Structure formats: structure tokens, C-alpha cells
Amino acid sequence: MPRMGLLIDYEYCTGCHTCEVACKQEHNHPAGEWGIKVNENIVVRSQKVTIDYIPFPTECCDLCGHRTSQGLLPACVKHCQANCMMYGTIAELSKVMENKPKTVLFAPR
Amino acid sequence: MAGEQKWDKVVRTTVWSAGAGCHGGCGAKLFVKDGKVMKVEGDEDHPWNQGRSCPRLLSLTQYMYHPDRVTYPLKRAGERGEGKWVRISWEEAFDTIVQRLTEIGDKYGRESVLFCQGTGRDIGGPISLLAYSYGSPNWVQFGLSGQSCYTPRLVAMFATMGDYAVADASQFLEKRYNDPQWTPPRCIIVWGQNPPPTCPDAFFGHWIVDCMKRGSQLIVVDPRVTWLASRGKYHLQIRPGTDGALALGMMNVIINEGLYDKDFVDKWTYGFDQLKERVQEYTPDNVAEITWIPKEDFIAAARFYATSKPAAIHWGMPIDMNPQATVVAQAISHLWCITGNVDIPGGNVIARPSHGVTAYPYSTAELERLYGQEFIKNILSRKIGASRYPMVRDFRHWAQPDLAVDQVLSGDPYPIKAAWIQTTNILGGQAADTRKHYEALKQLEFIVVVDLFHNPTSMAVADIFLPAATFAEKNSLRSWWTPLSALVKAVQVGECKSDWEINLELARRFNPKGVPWKDVKELFDSRLEVSGLTFDQLAEKGSWEMAREGHPSKPYRRYEKGLLRPDGKPGFSTSTGKLELWSKCYEGWGLDPLPYFEEPPESPVRTPELWEEYPLILVSGARSSVFFHSEHRMIPWLRELDPHPVVEINPQTARELNIEDGEWVYIESKRGQVKRKAKVTPIVPPWLVMAPHGWWLPETQGTEPYLFGIWDYNINQLIPTGCQSQSGYGGGAYKTMLCRITKIKEGRE
Numbered sequence: 001m002p003r004m005g006l007l008i009d010y011e012y013c014t015g016c017h018t019c020e021v022a023c024k025q026e027h028n029h030p031a032g033e034w035g036i037k038v039n040e041n042i043v044v045r046s047q048k049v050t051i052d053y054i055p056f057p058t059e060c061c062d063l064c065g066h067r068t069s070q071g072l073l074p075a076c077v078k079h080c081q082a083n084c085m086m087y088g089t090i091a092e093l094s095k096v097m098e099n100k101p102k103t104v105l106f107a108p109r
Numbered sequence: 110m111a112g113e114q115k116w117d118k119v120v121r122t123t124v125w126s127a128g129a130g131c132h133g134g135c136g137a138k139l140f141v142k143d144g145k146v147m148k149v150e151g152d153e154d155h156p157w158n159q160g161r162s163c164p165r166l167l168s169l170t171q172y173m174y175h176p177d178r179v180t181y182p183l184k185r186a187g188e189r190g191e192g193k194w195v196r197i198s199w200e201e202a203f204d205t206i207v208q209r210l211t212e213i214g215d216k217y218g219r220e221s222v223l224f225c226q227g228t229g230r231d232i233g234g235p236i237s238l239l240a241y242s243y244g245s246p247n248w249v250q251f252g253l254s255g256q257s258c259y260t261p262r263l264v265a266m267f268a269t270m271g272d273y274a275v276a277d278a279s280q281f282l283e284k285r286y287n288d289p290q291w292t293p294p295r296c297i298i299v300w301g302q303n304p305p306p307t308c309p310d311a312f313f314g315h316w317i318v319d320c321m322k323r324g325s326q327l328i329v330v331d332p333r334v335t336w337l338a339s340r341g342k343y344h345l346q347i348r349p350g351t352d353g354a355l356a357l358g359m360m361n362v363i364i365n366e367g368l369y370d371k372d373f374v375d376k377w378t379y380g381f382d383q384l385k386e387r388v389q390e391y392t393p394d395n396v397a398e399i400t401w402i403p404k405e406d407f408i409a410a411a412r413f414y415a416t417s418k419p420a421a422i423h424w425g426m427p428i429d430m431n432p433q434a435t436v437v438a439q440a441i442s443h444l445w446c447i448t449g450n451v452d453i454p455g456g457n458v459i460a461r462p463s464h465g466v467t468a469y470p471y472s473t474a475e476l477e478r479l480y481g482q483e484f485i486k487n488i489l490s491r492k493i494g495a496s497r498y499p500m501v502r503d504f505r506h507w508a509q510p511d512l513a514v515d516q517v518l519s520g521d522p523y524p525i526k527a528a529w530i531q532t533t534n535i536l537g538g539q540a541a542d543t544r545k546h547y548e549a550l551k552q553l554e555f556i557v558v559v560d561l562f563h564n565p566t567s568m569a570v571a572d573i574f575l576p577a578a579t580f581a582e583k584n585s586l587r588s589w590w591t592p593l594s595a596l597v598k599a600v601q602v603g604e605c606k607s608d609w610e611i612n613l614e615l616a617r618r619f620n621p622k623g624v625p626w627k628d629v630k631e632l633f634d635s636r637l638e639v640s641g642l643t644f645d646q647l648a649e650k651g652s653w654e655m656a657r658e659g660h661p662s663k664p665y666r667r668y669e670k671g672l673l674r675p676d677g678k679p680g681f682s683t684s685t686g687k688l689e690l691w692s693k694c695y696e697g698w699g700l701d702p703l704p705y706f707e708e709p710p711e712s713p714v715r716t717p718e719l720w721e722e723y724p725l726i727l728v729s730g731a732r733s734s735v736f737f738h739s740e741h742r743m744i745p746w747l748r749e750l751d752p753h754p755v756v757e758i759n760p761q762t763a764r765e766l767n768i769e770d771g772e773w774v775y776i777e778s779k780r781g782q783v784k785r786k787a788k789v790t791p792i793v794p795p796w797l798v799m800a801p802h803g804w805w806l807p808e809t810q811g812t813e814p815y816l817f818g819i820w821d822y823n824i825n826q827l828i829p830t831g832c833q834s835q836s837g838y839g840g841g842a843y844k845t846m847l848c849r850i851t852k853i854k855e856g857r858e
Contacts, residue, residue, distance in 0.1 A: 012318055014305035014336050016734045017750050021164035024746045025148060031749055044791050049334040051792070079151055079162040081305070081315040083322075 003107055004063055006077070007093040008054060011102035012084040015040060015053035019076035019085065026064060026075035035060040036076050055085070057108040063087070116140045120599035121152055123587055123652045126230040126532075127561055128173065128579035129166040130737030131308050133231075134158070134589070136652060137166060139581055139599040146170055146581050146600055154651060156285050156592065158313055164735050168746045173579050173602055177562055177743055177807065180603025183574040189551070190569055190813030199604065202573055207618050209555045210243065213526045219244035220491055221526040223513065225251035227533030228258060228738065230577070231585045231596070233469035234636075235612035236531055237506065241480055242616035242623055246492035247525075249508040251533070252540025254830050254841030256507055257429040259310055261839030263471070264504045265438035268694035269446065271682030272673060273471075274457040276421035278316035281458065281591045281664050283655045286323060290665065293323040294455040296417035298410075299337055300330040300441060301352060302425025306734040309425060311460075311589040317423065326417075328410045330355065332728065333757075333799060334792040343410040346794060348401040349728055350709035350845035352431050356440035357704060358396030359411035361388040363447065368415035370449030377668065377681070378446055380691025380702070387703045399706065399714075415448050419455030426730070427844050432707040432832070434839020435500070439692065440704035446688045452666055459673065461662040463655075464640035466588040476506055498837030499698040509837050511830045514542075517549035528570075531559040531577075531608060536566045537805040537819055538739035541828040541841060542780075559611060562743065565805050565816040565823075576605045583607030584644065586633045591662070592653040593640055595633075700836055709845035710832050713796075716847070723778060723847035725762070726797045729824045730843055739803035754804035754822045756785035758850060759795040763787065768852055776800060778827045778848040785822070787850075798850060800824040802843075 015038055023035035041052045055076070057063075064074035068087070072078065077085045086093060090107055097103045118141045125133030136155020140148040149169045153160030172178075182202040187193035197205075210222060224240035224247060226232045240248045250256060266273045276297065282288040297320060304314030317337065321327065327341035330352065338344040347355060363369050364385050374381050397404035414420050422445055424438075431437040450456035462468070467475040477485045489495060493516055494509025495502035501509050517525045528550065533539065540546040550556065550570045558571035567574055582605055585596035609629045617624040626632040633644040640647075640654075647654060656663040661672045671677045680686030684693050696702040708715040712726075735747035742748055756776055758768065768774055770789040775782045776798065785800055793799055802824050805817040820826070827846060834840040 011340075012322065014315070014318060016305055016315075017164045018162060018167065018734075020750065021167040021735075021746050022162065025167045025170070031745055042791060049339055049791050051334065051336045051339045053336070078160060079167065081161045081163060082318045083161070083315075 002089040002091060004068070004087065004109070005090045005093050005105055005107040006057060006063070006074070007086040007088070007096055008104050008106070009084040009100060009102065010052050010054045010104060012082045013053040013055065014082050016081050018079050018081050019055045022075040022079040026067070027060070029060065033060060034058050054104060057106050061108045063108060115142070116147070117142050120597055121651045122580070122597040122599065123594035124166055125580050125585070125587055125596060126737070127577060128169045128581055129163065130229065130740040131163070131165065132228075132311055132589070133580075133587060134308065134311055134313060134594070135162065135166065137162070141599050144600055146173060152651070155653060156283055156655070157280070159285070161315065163308070164747060164750070165737060165741060168744050169579070169581065171744050171746055172741070173581060175562070175743060179561065179563060179574060179576045180605055181576060182604070185572050189572070192568055192812040194574065199606070202575060203614060203618065206557055206573060206615060210527060213555060214244065217524050217526050220246055221524050222247065223251060223525060223528045224248045225528055225530045225533055225535065227539060229532045229740070230608055231469060231587065232532045232608060234586070235608040237470055237476065238616045239529070239612040241484070241488060242620040244619070246488040247508045247513065248506055249493070249513050250510055250539065251513060251528070252535045252538070252546050253510050254541040254828065254843070255429070255434065255833035255839045256510055256837075257434060257839050257841030257843065258426050259429065260505055260507070261429040261434040261834070262424065262438040264500060264836075264838055265435055265442050267472070267504065268692045269439060269442050269689055270451070270459070272459045272461065274442070274445070274451070275312065275460045275590060276423040277455055277458040277664065278312075278320055280316065281655065286319065290454055292419055292455040293320050294325045294419050294421040296328065296414050296420040297325045298328045298330065298414060298420070298422045299341075300422055300424040301427035302423065303331070303335045303337065303732060304423065305336060307732040307737070312423065328414060332794060332797055333731065342413065343406060345402045345407055345410060348399075349427065349726055349797070350431050350712065351400040351706070352428055353433065353437035353440055353704060354391060354396050354399040354706040355402065355407060356437065356444060357388050357391035357706060358393060358400070358407060359414070360384070360440070360443060360447065361391045361396070362393065362408050362411040363415040363444075364388055366412070368412060369447040373449030374447055377451075377687055379685045379687040379689045381447070383703060384443065384690040387705070391706070414444070418448065418450065419453050420448065420450050421455060421457055429839050430841050430844045432709050432840055433705070433834045435834055435836040436701065436704040438839070439695070443690055443704070446690060451688065452664055452668060454665055458664040459667060460590040462588040463591045463593040463662050464588060464660065465662060466586070466593055466637055466640050468586040468588045468636060470506070473503065473505065494837055500700070501837035503698070509833065511833050514546055514549050514830060517552060518545075526553060527555040528553050529557050530566065534560070534564040534566045534739045536569055536816070537564050537823060538803050539825070541825055541843065542830045543819060543823055543826045545830060559608065562807070563811060564739065565811075565819045568811045569813065569816055575611055576603065577611070578602070578605045578607045583609070584629060584633070585609055586636060586644070592655045593642075593647065594653045595644060595647040597648045597652055698836065710842055711847045712845060719779070719847055723849045724796070725848050725850065727776065727778065727827065727846045727848040728797060728799045728844045729828065730802045731799050733801060736803065739805060742805065743807040753786040755788040755801065756850070757788050757790050757793045757799040759793050760789050760791055761795045762850075763789045766850055766852065768850065773853045775851045775853060776824070776827065776848050777851060778846055780827050780829065783822060783824050783826060784853070798848065
């Protein structure tokens with residue numbers, strides 16, 4: 001079984017929190033516990049403000065094995081409003097990454 | 110949740126407010142087991158959201174089955190504000206309401222009852238049915254100063270184009286981005302809105318992101334550096350309340366540099382020469398001074414917009430909150446008219462109710478079709494504001510909110526004695542001058558609140574509380590632009606009823622002859638007749654259908670094909686058949702037919718002495734991804750993500766005031782003070798602070814005098830009433846008041 005991962009295209013992540021709540025619903029995480037958490041990064045450079053968001057899969061992320069085993073996408077990837085998350089093998093996703101800047105690849109497990 | 114879980118059924122339906130809380134449109138799949146919704150997902154077969162979802166929709170089960178939700182009718186047991194309620198039956202509730210409203214109507218006239226709505230749910234259809242069946246013209250967004258939400262933009266488009274228009278993100282096409290008819294806009298101006306956190310006015314916010322991926326470049330007009338602004342080709346960081354000057358300045362550049370579409374203007378517009386003359390007053394130097402935007406920035410942006418066909422403008426509520434908003438919206442709509450970006454793929458396309466079906470009546474014409482021309486003309490002429498404002502009398506249906514609250518307090522020209530409040534938490538939400546509205550409502554003899562949770566308004570003033578259904582618990586209909594959609598009932602919760610069910614029953618009791626339908630489905634079938642579908646057929650199609658090619662509610666270039674005018678001739682549905690840049694409608698309403706700029710009521714320019722004392726511009730109302738206006742503060746998954754009522758302050762300003770991130774501060778204006786937690790961030794400029802609206806704390810005491818904390822946290826207390834435009838629509842000063850920030854001396858709360 002090849003290693004699976006999440007590719008985030010943070011050029012387009014709007015920080016909308018959908019992935020976080022999709023994960024909460026799927027796993028019924030209690031308050032304070034997250035399977036994925038959106039991080040905000042604001043940089044001011046020569047008076048220009050840039051905002052980036054990157055969702056980070058936490059210790060609780062199991063890549064939705066119960067969903068993927070049925071051919072479904074992980075809950076966060078399925079619902080992402082910006083369509084900026086991909087699920088796949090690390091090999092596939094790293095190929096995508098070669099052609100797309102502002103991406104980050106996670107292998108949570 | 111285990112993958113092997115079996116559902117009793119999966120219901121495909123359309124999302125619209127209560128629950129998700131939004132202006133709706135998404136397709137959802139509701140997973141039901143033992144009569145309960147266990148889970149919700151976006152419907153991947155629905156063209157609107159294509160499987161996606163938002164945090165509010167994904168929290169649906171926490172909303173539906175929240176322990177604080179009211180699930181049966183209540184009547185007040187103690188005094189108003191004591192929070193003592195007893196359970197009653199629907200029959201007793203209906204009987205009491207009919208008896209009390211009939212007594213009041215007989216004694217003071219039917220117009221003495223206000224029918225108050227907010228912006229949520231499918232409310233327009235059921236509340237008009239009830240108000241008109243009862244016989245009151247006073248259907249009103251009570252508290253929303255200047256009716257400053259979309260109506261000013263709608264009237265400007267109606268006057269100019271004879272129709273409404275929206276940015277084309279392919280939403281009218283079943284295949285969406287893959288339809289060969291569609292082209293992405295080369296440029297999108299996102300003007301006064303932050304679409305990703307929320308989906309405004311029948312527009313899925315992330316469609317903008319979809320277009321960016323397909324090559325659209327953005328011009329963002331916003332005083333804050335939103336995420337979109339940080340991704341824009343141009344960010345025009347405007348001083349709030351000066352959008353009219355910017356639009357006129359951009360037209361000055363586009364017209365004087367010859368960048369407008371001359372053929373289109375010659376063929377399809379009326380009054381271009383007068384407009385050209387008017388914009389000469391708005392030179393780039395003047396406009397830069399007014400708007401605080403560097404001249405080279407908006408000149409470059411104007412050139413880029415005009416030379417990037419197709420280009421679209423997507424706009425938001427801050428436009429309605431400008432002084433003289435109806436001409437500000439007019440000026441912005443002129444931009445797409447003079448560049449020929451009208452009803453073309455990737456431009457601003459004409460938007461009509463799908464299939465010609467009326468669910469939530471938007472225009473006077475739709476109301477006339479439903480209730481008869483004579484009846485509507487008569488009833489609208491009696492509504493509050495109709496005699497002072499011809500535009501308010503003739504366009505749409507709402508009573509003028511600033512005059513309405515004054516009339517409750519004065520009884521002049523006639524008394525107001527009762528209120529039906531449905532889908533609106535007036536005191537925790539949209540009301541400007543909260544205290545004034547509180548005092549006005551307290552004077553009324555009888556008040557019904559129809560809602561899902563107790564809130565500051567129901568606690569303060571309700572005599573009867575009726576429990577409403579979420580979208581998952583009801584059948585309803587939606588034709589807001591596209592597609593034609595059904596809300597399909599999946600489950601029942603407690604004794605909750607839909608707004609349509611409640612209002613149909615009461616409307617029948619007040620006017621049996623006017624209400625022939627035995628239930629809501631029969632009513633929907635009659636509304637759907639023009640579509641050739643029944644409600645059940647629409648539901649079976651997965652809850653939606655797009656209008657067919659060639660239908661007047663389907664783009665493109667309908668003005669060339671004779672699909673817009675009642676006489677079937679090419680052109681637009683205006684008196685001249687053209688886009689009226691010099692507005693005959695405005696002239697007929699006694700208003701300047703051309704756009705102009707006016708300073709906000711309080712501003713560094715208009716009130717410099719006040720600016721010395723209150724040196725920050727206060728903007729309220731920026732949206733959160735996890736709340737819809739005053740809703741959702743009690744939903745654990747959502748509140749955790751946005752836990753505190755904050756105020757955004759620039760780091761430089763915070764340093765000068767010795768305020769650190771996370772400290773509690775007062776926002777003070779000459780009208781009072783509100784407590785907030787400082788969020789120090791460079792996304793606001795040093796001269797502005799932003800405080801989100803709709804804040805109350807459901808976890809705190811609801812009874813008087815605390816009312817869930819509204820007197821501490823509700824920012825709209827600092828917004829005055831009475832700033833409406835000369836037209837009666839627009840001008841609510843929610844984004845232009847002056848304030849100062851002071852640190853709370855006792856330290857952290």
C-alpha cells in the first residue's frame with residue numbers, strides 16, 4: 001500500500017474553516033480537538049499585506065480511512081470550498097507539486 | 110462515524126438559511142436514520158456548489174438538535190423580559206394571534222400592525238402572504254436603516270436597465286465552467302464585499318475563486334486587506350462612504366481616454382452625453398483626495414477594467430450604506446453599461462427569477478401578478494414612507510424602516526400597535542440605534558416572534574413565540590435567479606413548522622377567500638405552474654432544474670433577441686428600450702437623473718472637529734465564515750472558531766493607544782460605548798477599526814436587563830437612524846461613523 005497524503009494549494013486557500021468543521025462532523029471531535037487546523041500567516045512587506053492560509057492535519061488526522069476505503073474522499077477534501085486540497089499517493093501528489101508553486105504536501109501517517 | 114453505518118434515507122435538497130444560515134442555493138444530501146438527520150454533505154451532482162459545503166451547513170446537526178432550540182409554541186407567563194414561558198398548543202397560539210390581531214386591526218386599522226422580517230430563510234413569500242391577507246401594507250425590514258441591503262442596488266439596476274444583473278460565474282449553465290458558451294471574466298471588480306466567508310445575494314462566494322483559477326484577475330475595492338484583496342491585481346483601499354466618487358472617477362478615466370465601448374454605447378444606451386458631462390467634475394485629482402486612493406492606482410484599475418472584456422463587477426452591501434446609495438449603485442452599474450459588459454458571457458448578466466416563478470417576490474410586478482394590480486397599488490401607497498418617497502412607494506414593497514420606528518414612537522400619522530417578527534433578531538442584529546428600537550417595541554400591545562432559538566429580541570418583547578423549522582425540516586421553493594429549486598422535507602423536529610405552513614394557516618383564517626390552497630404543496634404547485642413542473646416533480650429531479658435555452662430567464666444577449674421587453678422587440682425593458690444612463694425613472698421620482706457624490710454624515714471631511722475627538726472610522730458588519738448575522742453563536746463547532754466579539758485595530762494605532770492584542774477595549778462614539786476584544790492586525794488601515802455585527806452571548810443571562818449582553822457588545826448601538834438617502838433607500842451609516850478606542854482600565858474582562 002503506497003503512502004497517502006494531502007496536497008494543499010495555498011495560493012487558493014481562503015481560510016474558510018470548512019475543512020475543520022467537515023472533520024469535526026465526520027469524527028465528532030470534542031471542543032479543542034481538531035483533525036485539521038487552519039493556520040493564518042500575514043506578512044507585511046514594503047507596505048503590501050499578504051494573507052496565506054494553510055490547513056495543517058493534526059495528530060487526530062487518520063486521512064478518513066473509513067471513507068477512502070469506500071472510494072470516498074476524505075471529508076475535508078470533499079467539502080473544501082476553494083477546491084484547493086487533493087488526496088492521493090505521495091508519488092502522484094509530488095508530481096502535481098512539481099508544476100504548481102505555493103503548494104505543500106502532507107503525509108500524516 | 111463508521112463507514113458501514115446504514116441510513117434509512119438520503120434526502121437531496123436545497124439549502125436556504127435556518128440551519129446553514131445563508132442566502133442559500135447549495136445542494137445538500139441529508140443522511141437520515143430513525144427520523145433524525147445524522148449527517149450532511151454537499152451534493153456533488155448539484156451545479157451550484159458541486160459537492161462543496163461551508164462550516165455552517167456542516168454543523169447542521171448541532172443546530173437542529175441543540176438543547177436550547179425552541180421546539181413547541183410558547184406564551185409569555187410573567188412580564189416581558191422575565192423569561193417566563195409556558196408551553197401552548199399550535200391551536201391556542203393561532204387562536205390567540207387571530208383574536209389579538211383582529212381586535213387591534215379593528216380598533217386602530219390594519220396598517221397598525223408591522224410585519225417585520227430580516228434577511229434569513231425563504232421569508233419573502235410567506236410574510237407577504239400573511240401581511241396582505243391580514244390587510245397591512247407595513248411589511249418592513251424593521252431596524253435596517255435606509256433599507257440598506259441590496260434594495261438600493263436593485264432599484265439602481267431596475268431604473269437603468271429595466272432588470273437586475275449579476276456577475277457571470279456560469280451559474281445559469283448546467284455544465285458550469287465546462288459549458289462552451291461561457292468565458293471567464295478577464296477582470297472581476299469585487300466591490301465592497303468579502304465573498305469567501307459567506308455567500309451573499311444568491312452568489313456562492315467561492316465562485317470568485319473558481320474564476321481566479323480560470324484566469325480572472327481582480328480589482329478589489331475595500332478599506333480592509335481581505336484575502337481577495339491580497340490576491341488582487343489592484344487593491345483600491347477606499348475610505349468608507351466614498352464609493353460614488355470612485356465610480357465617477359473611473360468613468361472619468363474610461364470616457365475621457367476613449368476606453369468605453371463606443372458601438373455599444375451608441376446602439377444601446379440613452380443619456381451618454383449628459384453622463385460624460387457629469388463625470389468631468391470627478392477628475393482623478395479630486396477623486397484621489399476624496400477616496401484616499403492614490404490616483405495612479407484607480408486610473409490603472411479603470412483602464413484595466415475597460416480594456417479587459419469580458420469583465421464583471423461583483424458588489425456588496427457597503428455600497429447600499431453609502432450616503433445617497435441609490436446614485437452610488439447607479440454609477441457603478443454605469444461602468445458595465447458603458448463598457449458593453451451587459452448580458453455577455455463573463456460580464457454582468459441579467460438575472461431574473463428562474464423559469465419566471467415567483468417564490469420570494471422581488472419586484473412590484475411579481476406582487477401584482479400574485480395579488481392583483483389594484484390591490485397592490487392600493488396597499489403599497491399606504492405603507493410607511495410611500496407619501497414621502499416616491500421611489501419607496503413604487504419600487505418593491507417594504508415600508509421605510511427609519512420612518513417606521515419613528516412612527517411607532519410618535520403615532521404620527523397613524524398609530525402602530527403590534528408586530529409580527531419573523532426571521533429577525535432586531536435588537537441583536539440589524540437595528541441601528543438599538544435602544545430606540547427597544548423602546549419602540551416595548552410600547553407595542555402585542556408581539557409575536559417566529560424563530561428557532563430565543564434571542565435578545567424574543568426575550569425582551571415576545572408575547573407569543575412560534576418555533577420555526579430549519580431548511581431540513583420543510584418543503585419550500587426557490588427561484589432566486591437560478592436554478593429553480595425545491596427545499597425537500599427530510600425530518601420533523603418537535604412541533605416546529607415552516608414559515609410557509611405557519612403563515613398559510615393564519616392567512617387562511619384572516620382571508621379565507623384569498624387562500625384557496627389546502628396545504629403548502631398546493632400553493633407551491635400554483636406558483637410553479639409557469640415552469641410546467643409540480644413541486645414533487647422538481648423534488649424528484651434532485652431538487653433543481655435550470656431554465657431552458659431561449660427562456661427569458663436564461664442568458665445571453667437577450668436584448669438582441671427580443672427576450673427582455675413585454676413587446677418582444679430587441680432592447681431593454683425601459684421606457685426608451687435602452688440602458689438609461691440619464692435615468693428617466695429617477696427623474697420621475699423627483700431625483701437627480703445622474704449620479705453624484707456626497708460625504709458621509711460623519712467624516713474627517715464633513716465633521717473635522719468631531720474627527721479630532723473621534724479619530725477613527727468605525728466599520729461594522731464584516732462577515733465571519735462561521736456565523737450568519739446574529740445566528741450561530743450557540744453552535745459549539747462554530748463558536749469555537751470565532752469565540753469573541755472583536756474589534757480589528759491596526760498595529761500602529763494599537764501601539765499609539767498602548768493596546769495589546771487580546772485586551773478588552775471600549776469603542777466609544779458620541780452615541781455611547783461598546784466593549785470589544787482587540788484584534789491587532791495589519792489588514793485594517795491605521796485610520797479605521799472594524800467591529801463585526803450581530804454579537805450577543807447566548808451562554809449568558811437572557812432576561813432583562815442583560816438580554817444576552819447586547820448592551821455591552823452590540824455594535825449597532827453606535828449607528829444612528831435617519832441617515833437614509835433622499836430617495837428613501839440606502840444611506841444607513843453602518844460603515845462610516847466616527848469613534849475612538851480606549852483601553853478598559855480594570856484590565857482584562
